[in-house]
Amino acid sequence: MKVSRSVQTALALFVFLGLALFIISRVADVLDxxxxxxNRYRLLKGAGLTVGLSLISVFSSMILGFIIFLMTESRIHFINALSKIYKEIIMGTPLLVLVFVVVYIIGDALGIRNKVLLGFLSLTLYMSPYMTNVFDGAYKSIDENQFTVMNFYGFSLLQRYRYIIIPQMIRPVIPGLINNLSGIIKGTSILSTIAIGEIFYTTQVLSNQTYRYIEGYFLLWMVYLMITIPLSQLAKKLETI
Amino acid sequence: MNIELRDIHKAYDKTVLNNISLKLDGFNTVAIIGKSGCGKSTLLRLMTGIEEPDHGSITINGYNVETGSRREYHNNIGIVFQQHNLFPHLSLLRNISLILEKTRGLSSSDAEQRAIAQLTQLQLEDQIYKKPAFVSGGQAQRASIARALSTDPEIVFMDEPTAALDPILTNEVLEAVLNLKSSGTKFIFVTHELDFVRKFAEYIIFLDDGVIKEHGPVETLKNPATEKLEQFLLRPPLKAVI
Incomplete structure (x- = not known):
């Protein structure tokens, strides 16, 4: 018997729903x-800050990532080396450690006390090399022969990027950008460690105040899934266009 | 057209061109022929200045390809590659007008007009707004010929422009090139299509294992002086039937 793919997907989904229901039923008598x-408005505010901070960070890390990408393509070795060292340092640092470095070392050194700003800076720095990789992948998808043609006709560097390279990079870049946005949203939970009132921190505080940890973390889990699953689905859709 | 090659040597992993020299003057269409891997595409790329020889000098129509201004030289020649190498995100029209507008300083309306005229000359007037992926391989290659001609070059170099095409599309492209013979543009080209060489070329250069084994007016093909060329001409015809 041949079962259609959509039925099989629905069945797989039911397996997970069943598992969730089973676990909930085990603790249902104590759930409230x-x-x-x-406290829904407080939580919504936290969720709003998570999404807002993520969106701004994805935008800023995209810009920084693109600058780093341009530096990796530079013919000047010094600039090239700068970008490579930066990538190695950031990619070798866990986000949690980077947040502490930015807040307690860089923030202190620069005299910045605004934790939301420092959190945003941490996320931007952390995601920028991943953005660079996304741009790099899209750039490498451009056929080498096109560069021969650009050289031959004498397009300037600016013209190459403006008319030929960037327009071709946009489509392959989008799924990667969305995946990175999803990564940033999950990464915001780390900001709870420096007491930024995003959804993770707000839920934690609420749970501590009311002793409703299971409900709080369950809700938190659902909120993250509600944001990240549509995003990953969107990324998959865009990959096939 | 004046071509002067002096002791051209080029090696990658192994020697591809071995100290070749040649001097010729007065021919408008020159074909470089020879079996696969004999170095003909490499010679053509060296003549265009896209690649540089390990040593030796190349002078084409008075331009010294190595020591002269590469930009000035490239502004005066056109190239048709094995693949069409059109920018995939642009229409056939924009592929040409972008070059004219941004690198040759034409106004956007002049660039567009010239691009349309060139595409029309190659019988592509119905396809101008289509992107390369939405036209046949032959049409895309004809568009790349139009692109090469659009800058009004002294010489057009063609590197096996039908290598990636099936026999029908090969004929389509070669017929379009044959129609350009009377245009006054000079051509240096690499091809495997001997019937096309007989119809289009005025002069042939026969390469074998990185050296010029024989060269002369196209009539040489009727009466080759070397055994190598004779053997090469005896091989079964390739794709085109024109």
Whole structure:
């Protein structure tokens, strides 16, 4: 018997739903979501800060990532080396460590006390090399022969990027950017360690105040999935266009 | 057209061109022929200045390809590659007008007009707004010929322009090139299509294992002086039937 792919996908989904229901049923008698409902505006504010901070960070890390990408393509070895060392340092540092470095070392050194700003800076720095990799992949998808043609006709560097390279990079870059946005959203949870009131921190505080940890973390889990799953689905869709 | 090659040597992993020299003057269409891997595409690329020889000098129509201004030289020649190498995100029209507008300083309307005229000359007037992926391989290659001609070059270099095409599309492209013979543009080209060489070329250069084994007016093909060329001409015809 041949079962269609969509039915099989639905079945797979039911397996996970079943598992979730089973686990909930084991703890259902002690669950009380009233506390969550009562504090919904506070939680929504936290979720809003998570999404907002993520969107701004994805934008800024995209710009920084593109600058680093341009530096990796530079013919001047010094500039090239700068970008490579930067990438190695950032990619070799866990986000949690980077957040502490930015807040307690760089922030202190520069006299910046605004934690949201420092959190945003941490996320931007952390994601920028991953953005560079996305741009690099898209750049490498451009056929080498096109560069021969650009050289032959004497396009300037600016003209190459403006009319030929960047327009061709846009489509292959989009899925990677969305995946990185998803990574940033998950990464914002680390900012709870420096007491930024995003969704993770807000839920933690609420749980501590009400002793409703299971409800809080369950809600948190759902909120993250509600944001990241549509994004990853969108990325997959865009890959096939 | 004046071509002067002096002791051209080029090696990658192994020697591809071995100290070749040649001097010729007065021919408008020159074909470089020889079996696969004999170095003909390399010679053509060296003549265009896209690649540089390990040593030796190349002078084409008075331009010294190595020591002269590469930009000035490239502004005066056109190239048709084995693949069409059109920019995939641009229409056939924009592929040409972008070059004219941004690198040759034409106004956008002049660039567009000249691009349309060139594409029309290659019978592509119905396809101008299509992107390369949406036209046949033959049409895309004809568009790349139009691109090469659009800058009004003294010489057009063609590197096996039909190598990636099936026999029908090969004929389509070669017929289009044959129609350009009376245009006054000079051509240096590499091809495997001997029937096309007989119809289009005025002069042939026969390469074998990185050296020029024989060269002369196209009539040489009727009466080759070397055994190597004779053997080469005896091989079964390739794709084109024109």
């Amino acid at each position: 979501f009233n506390v969550i409902l009562e």
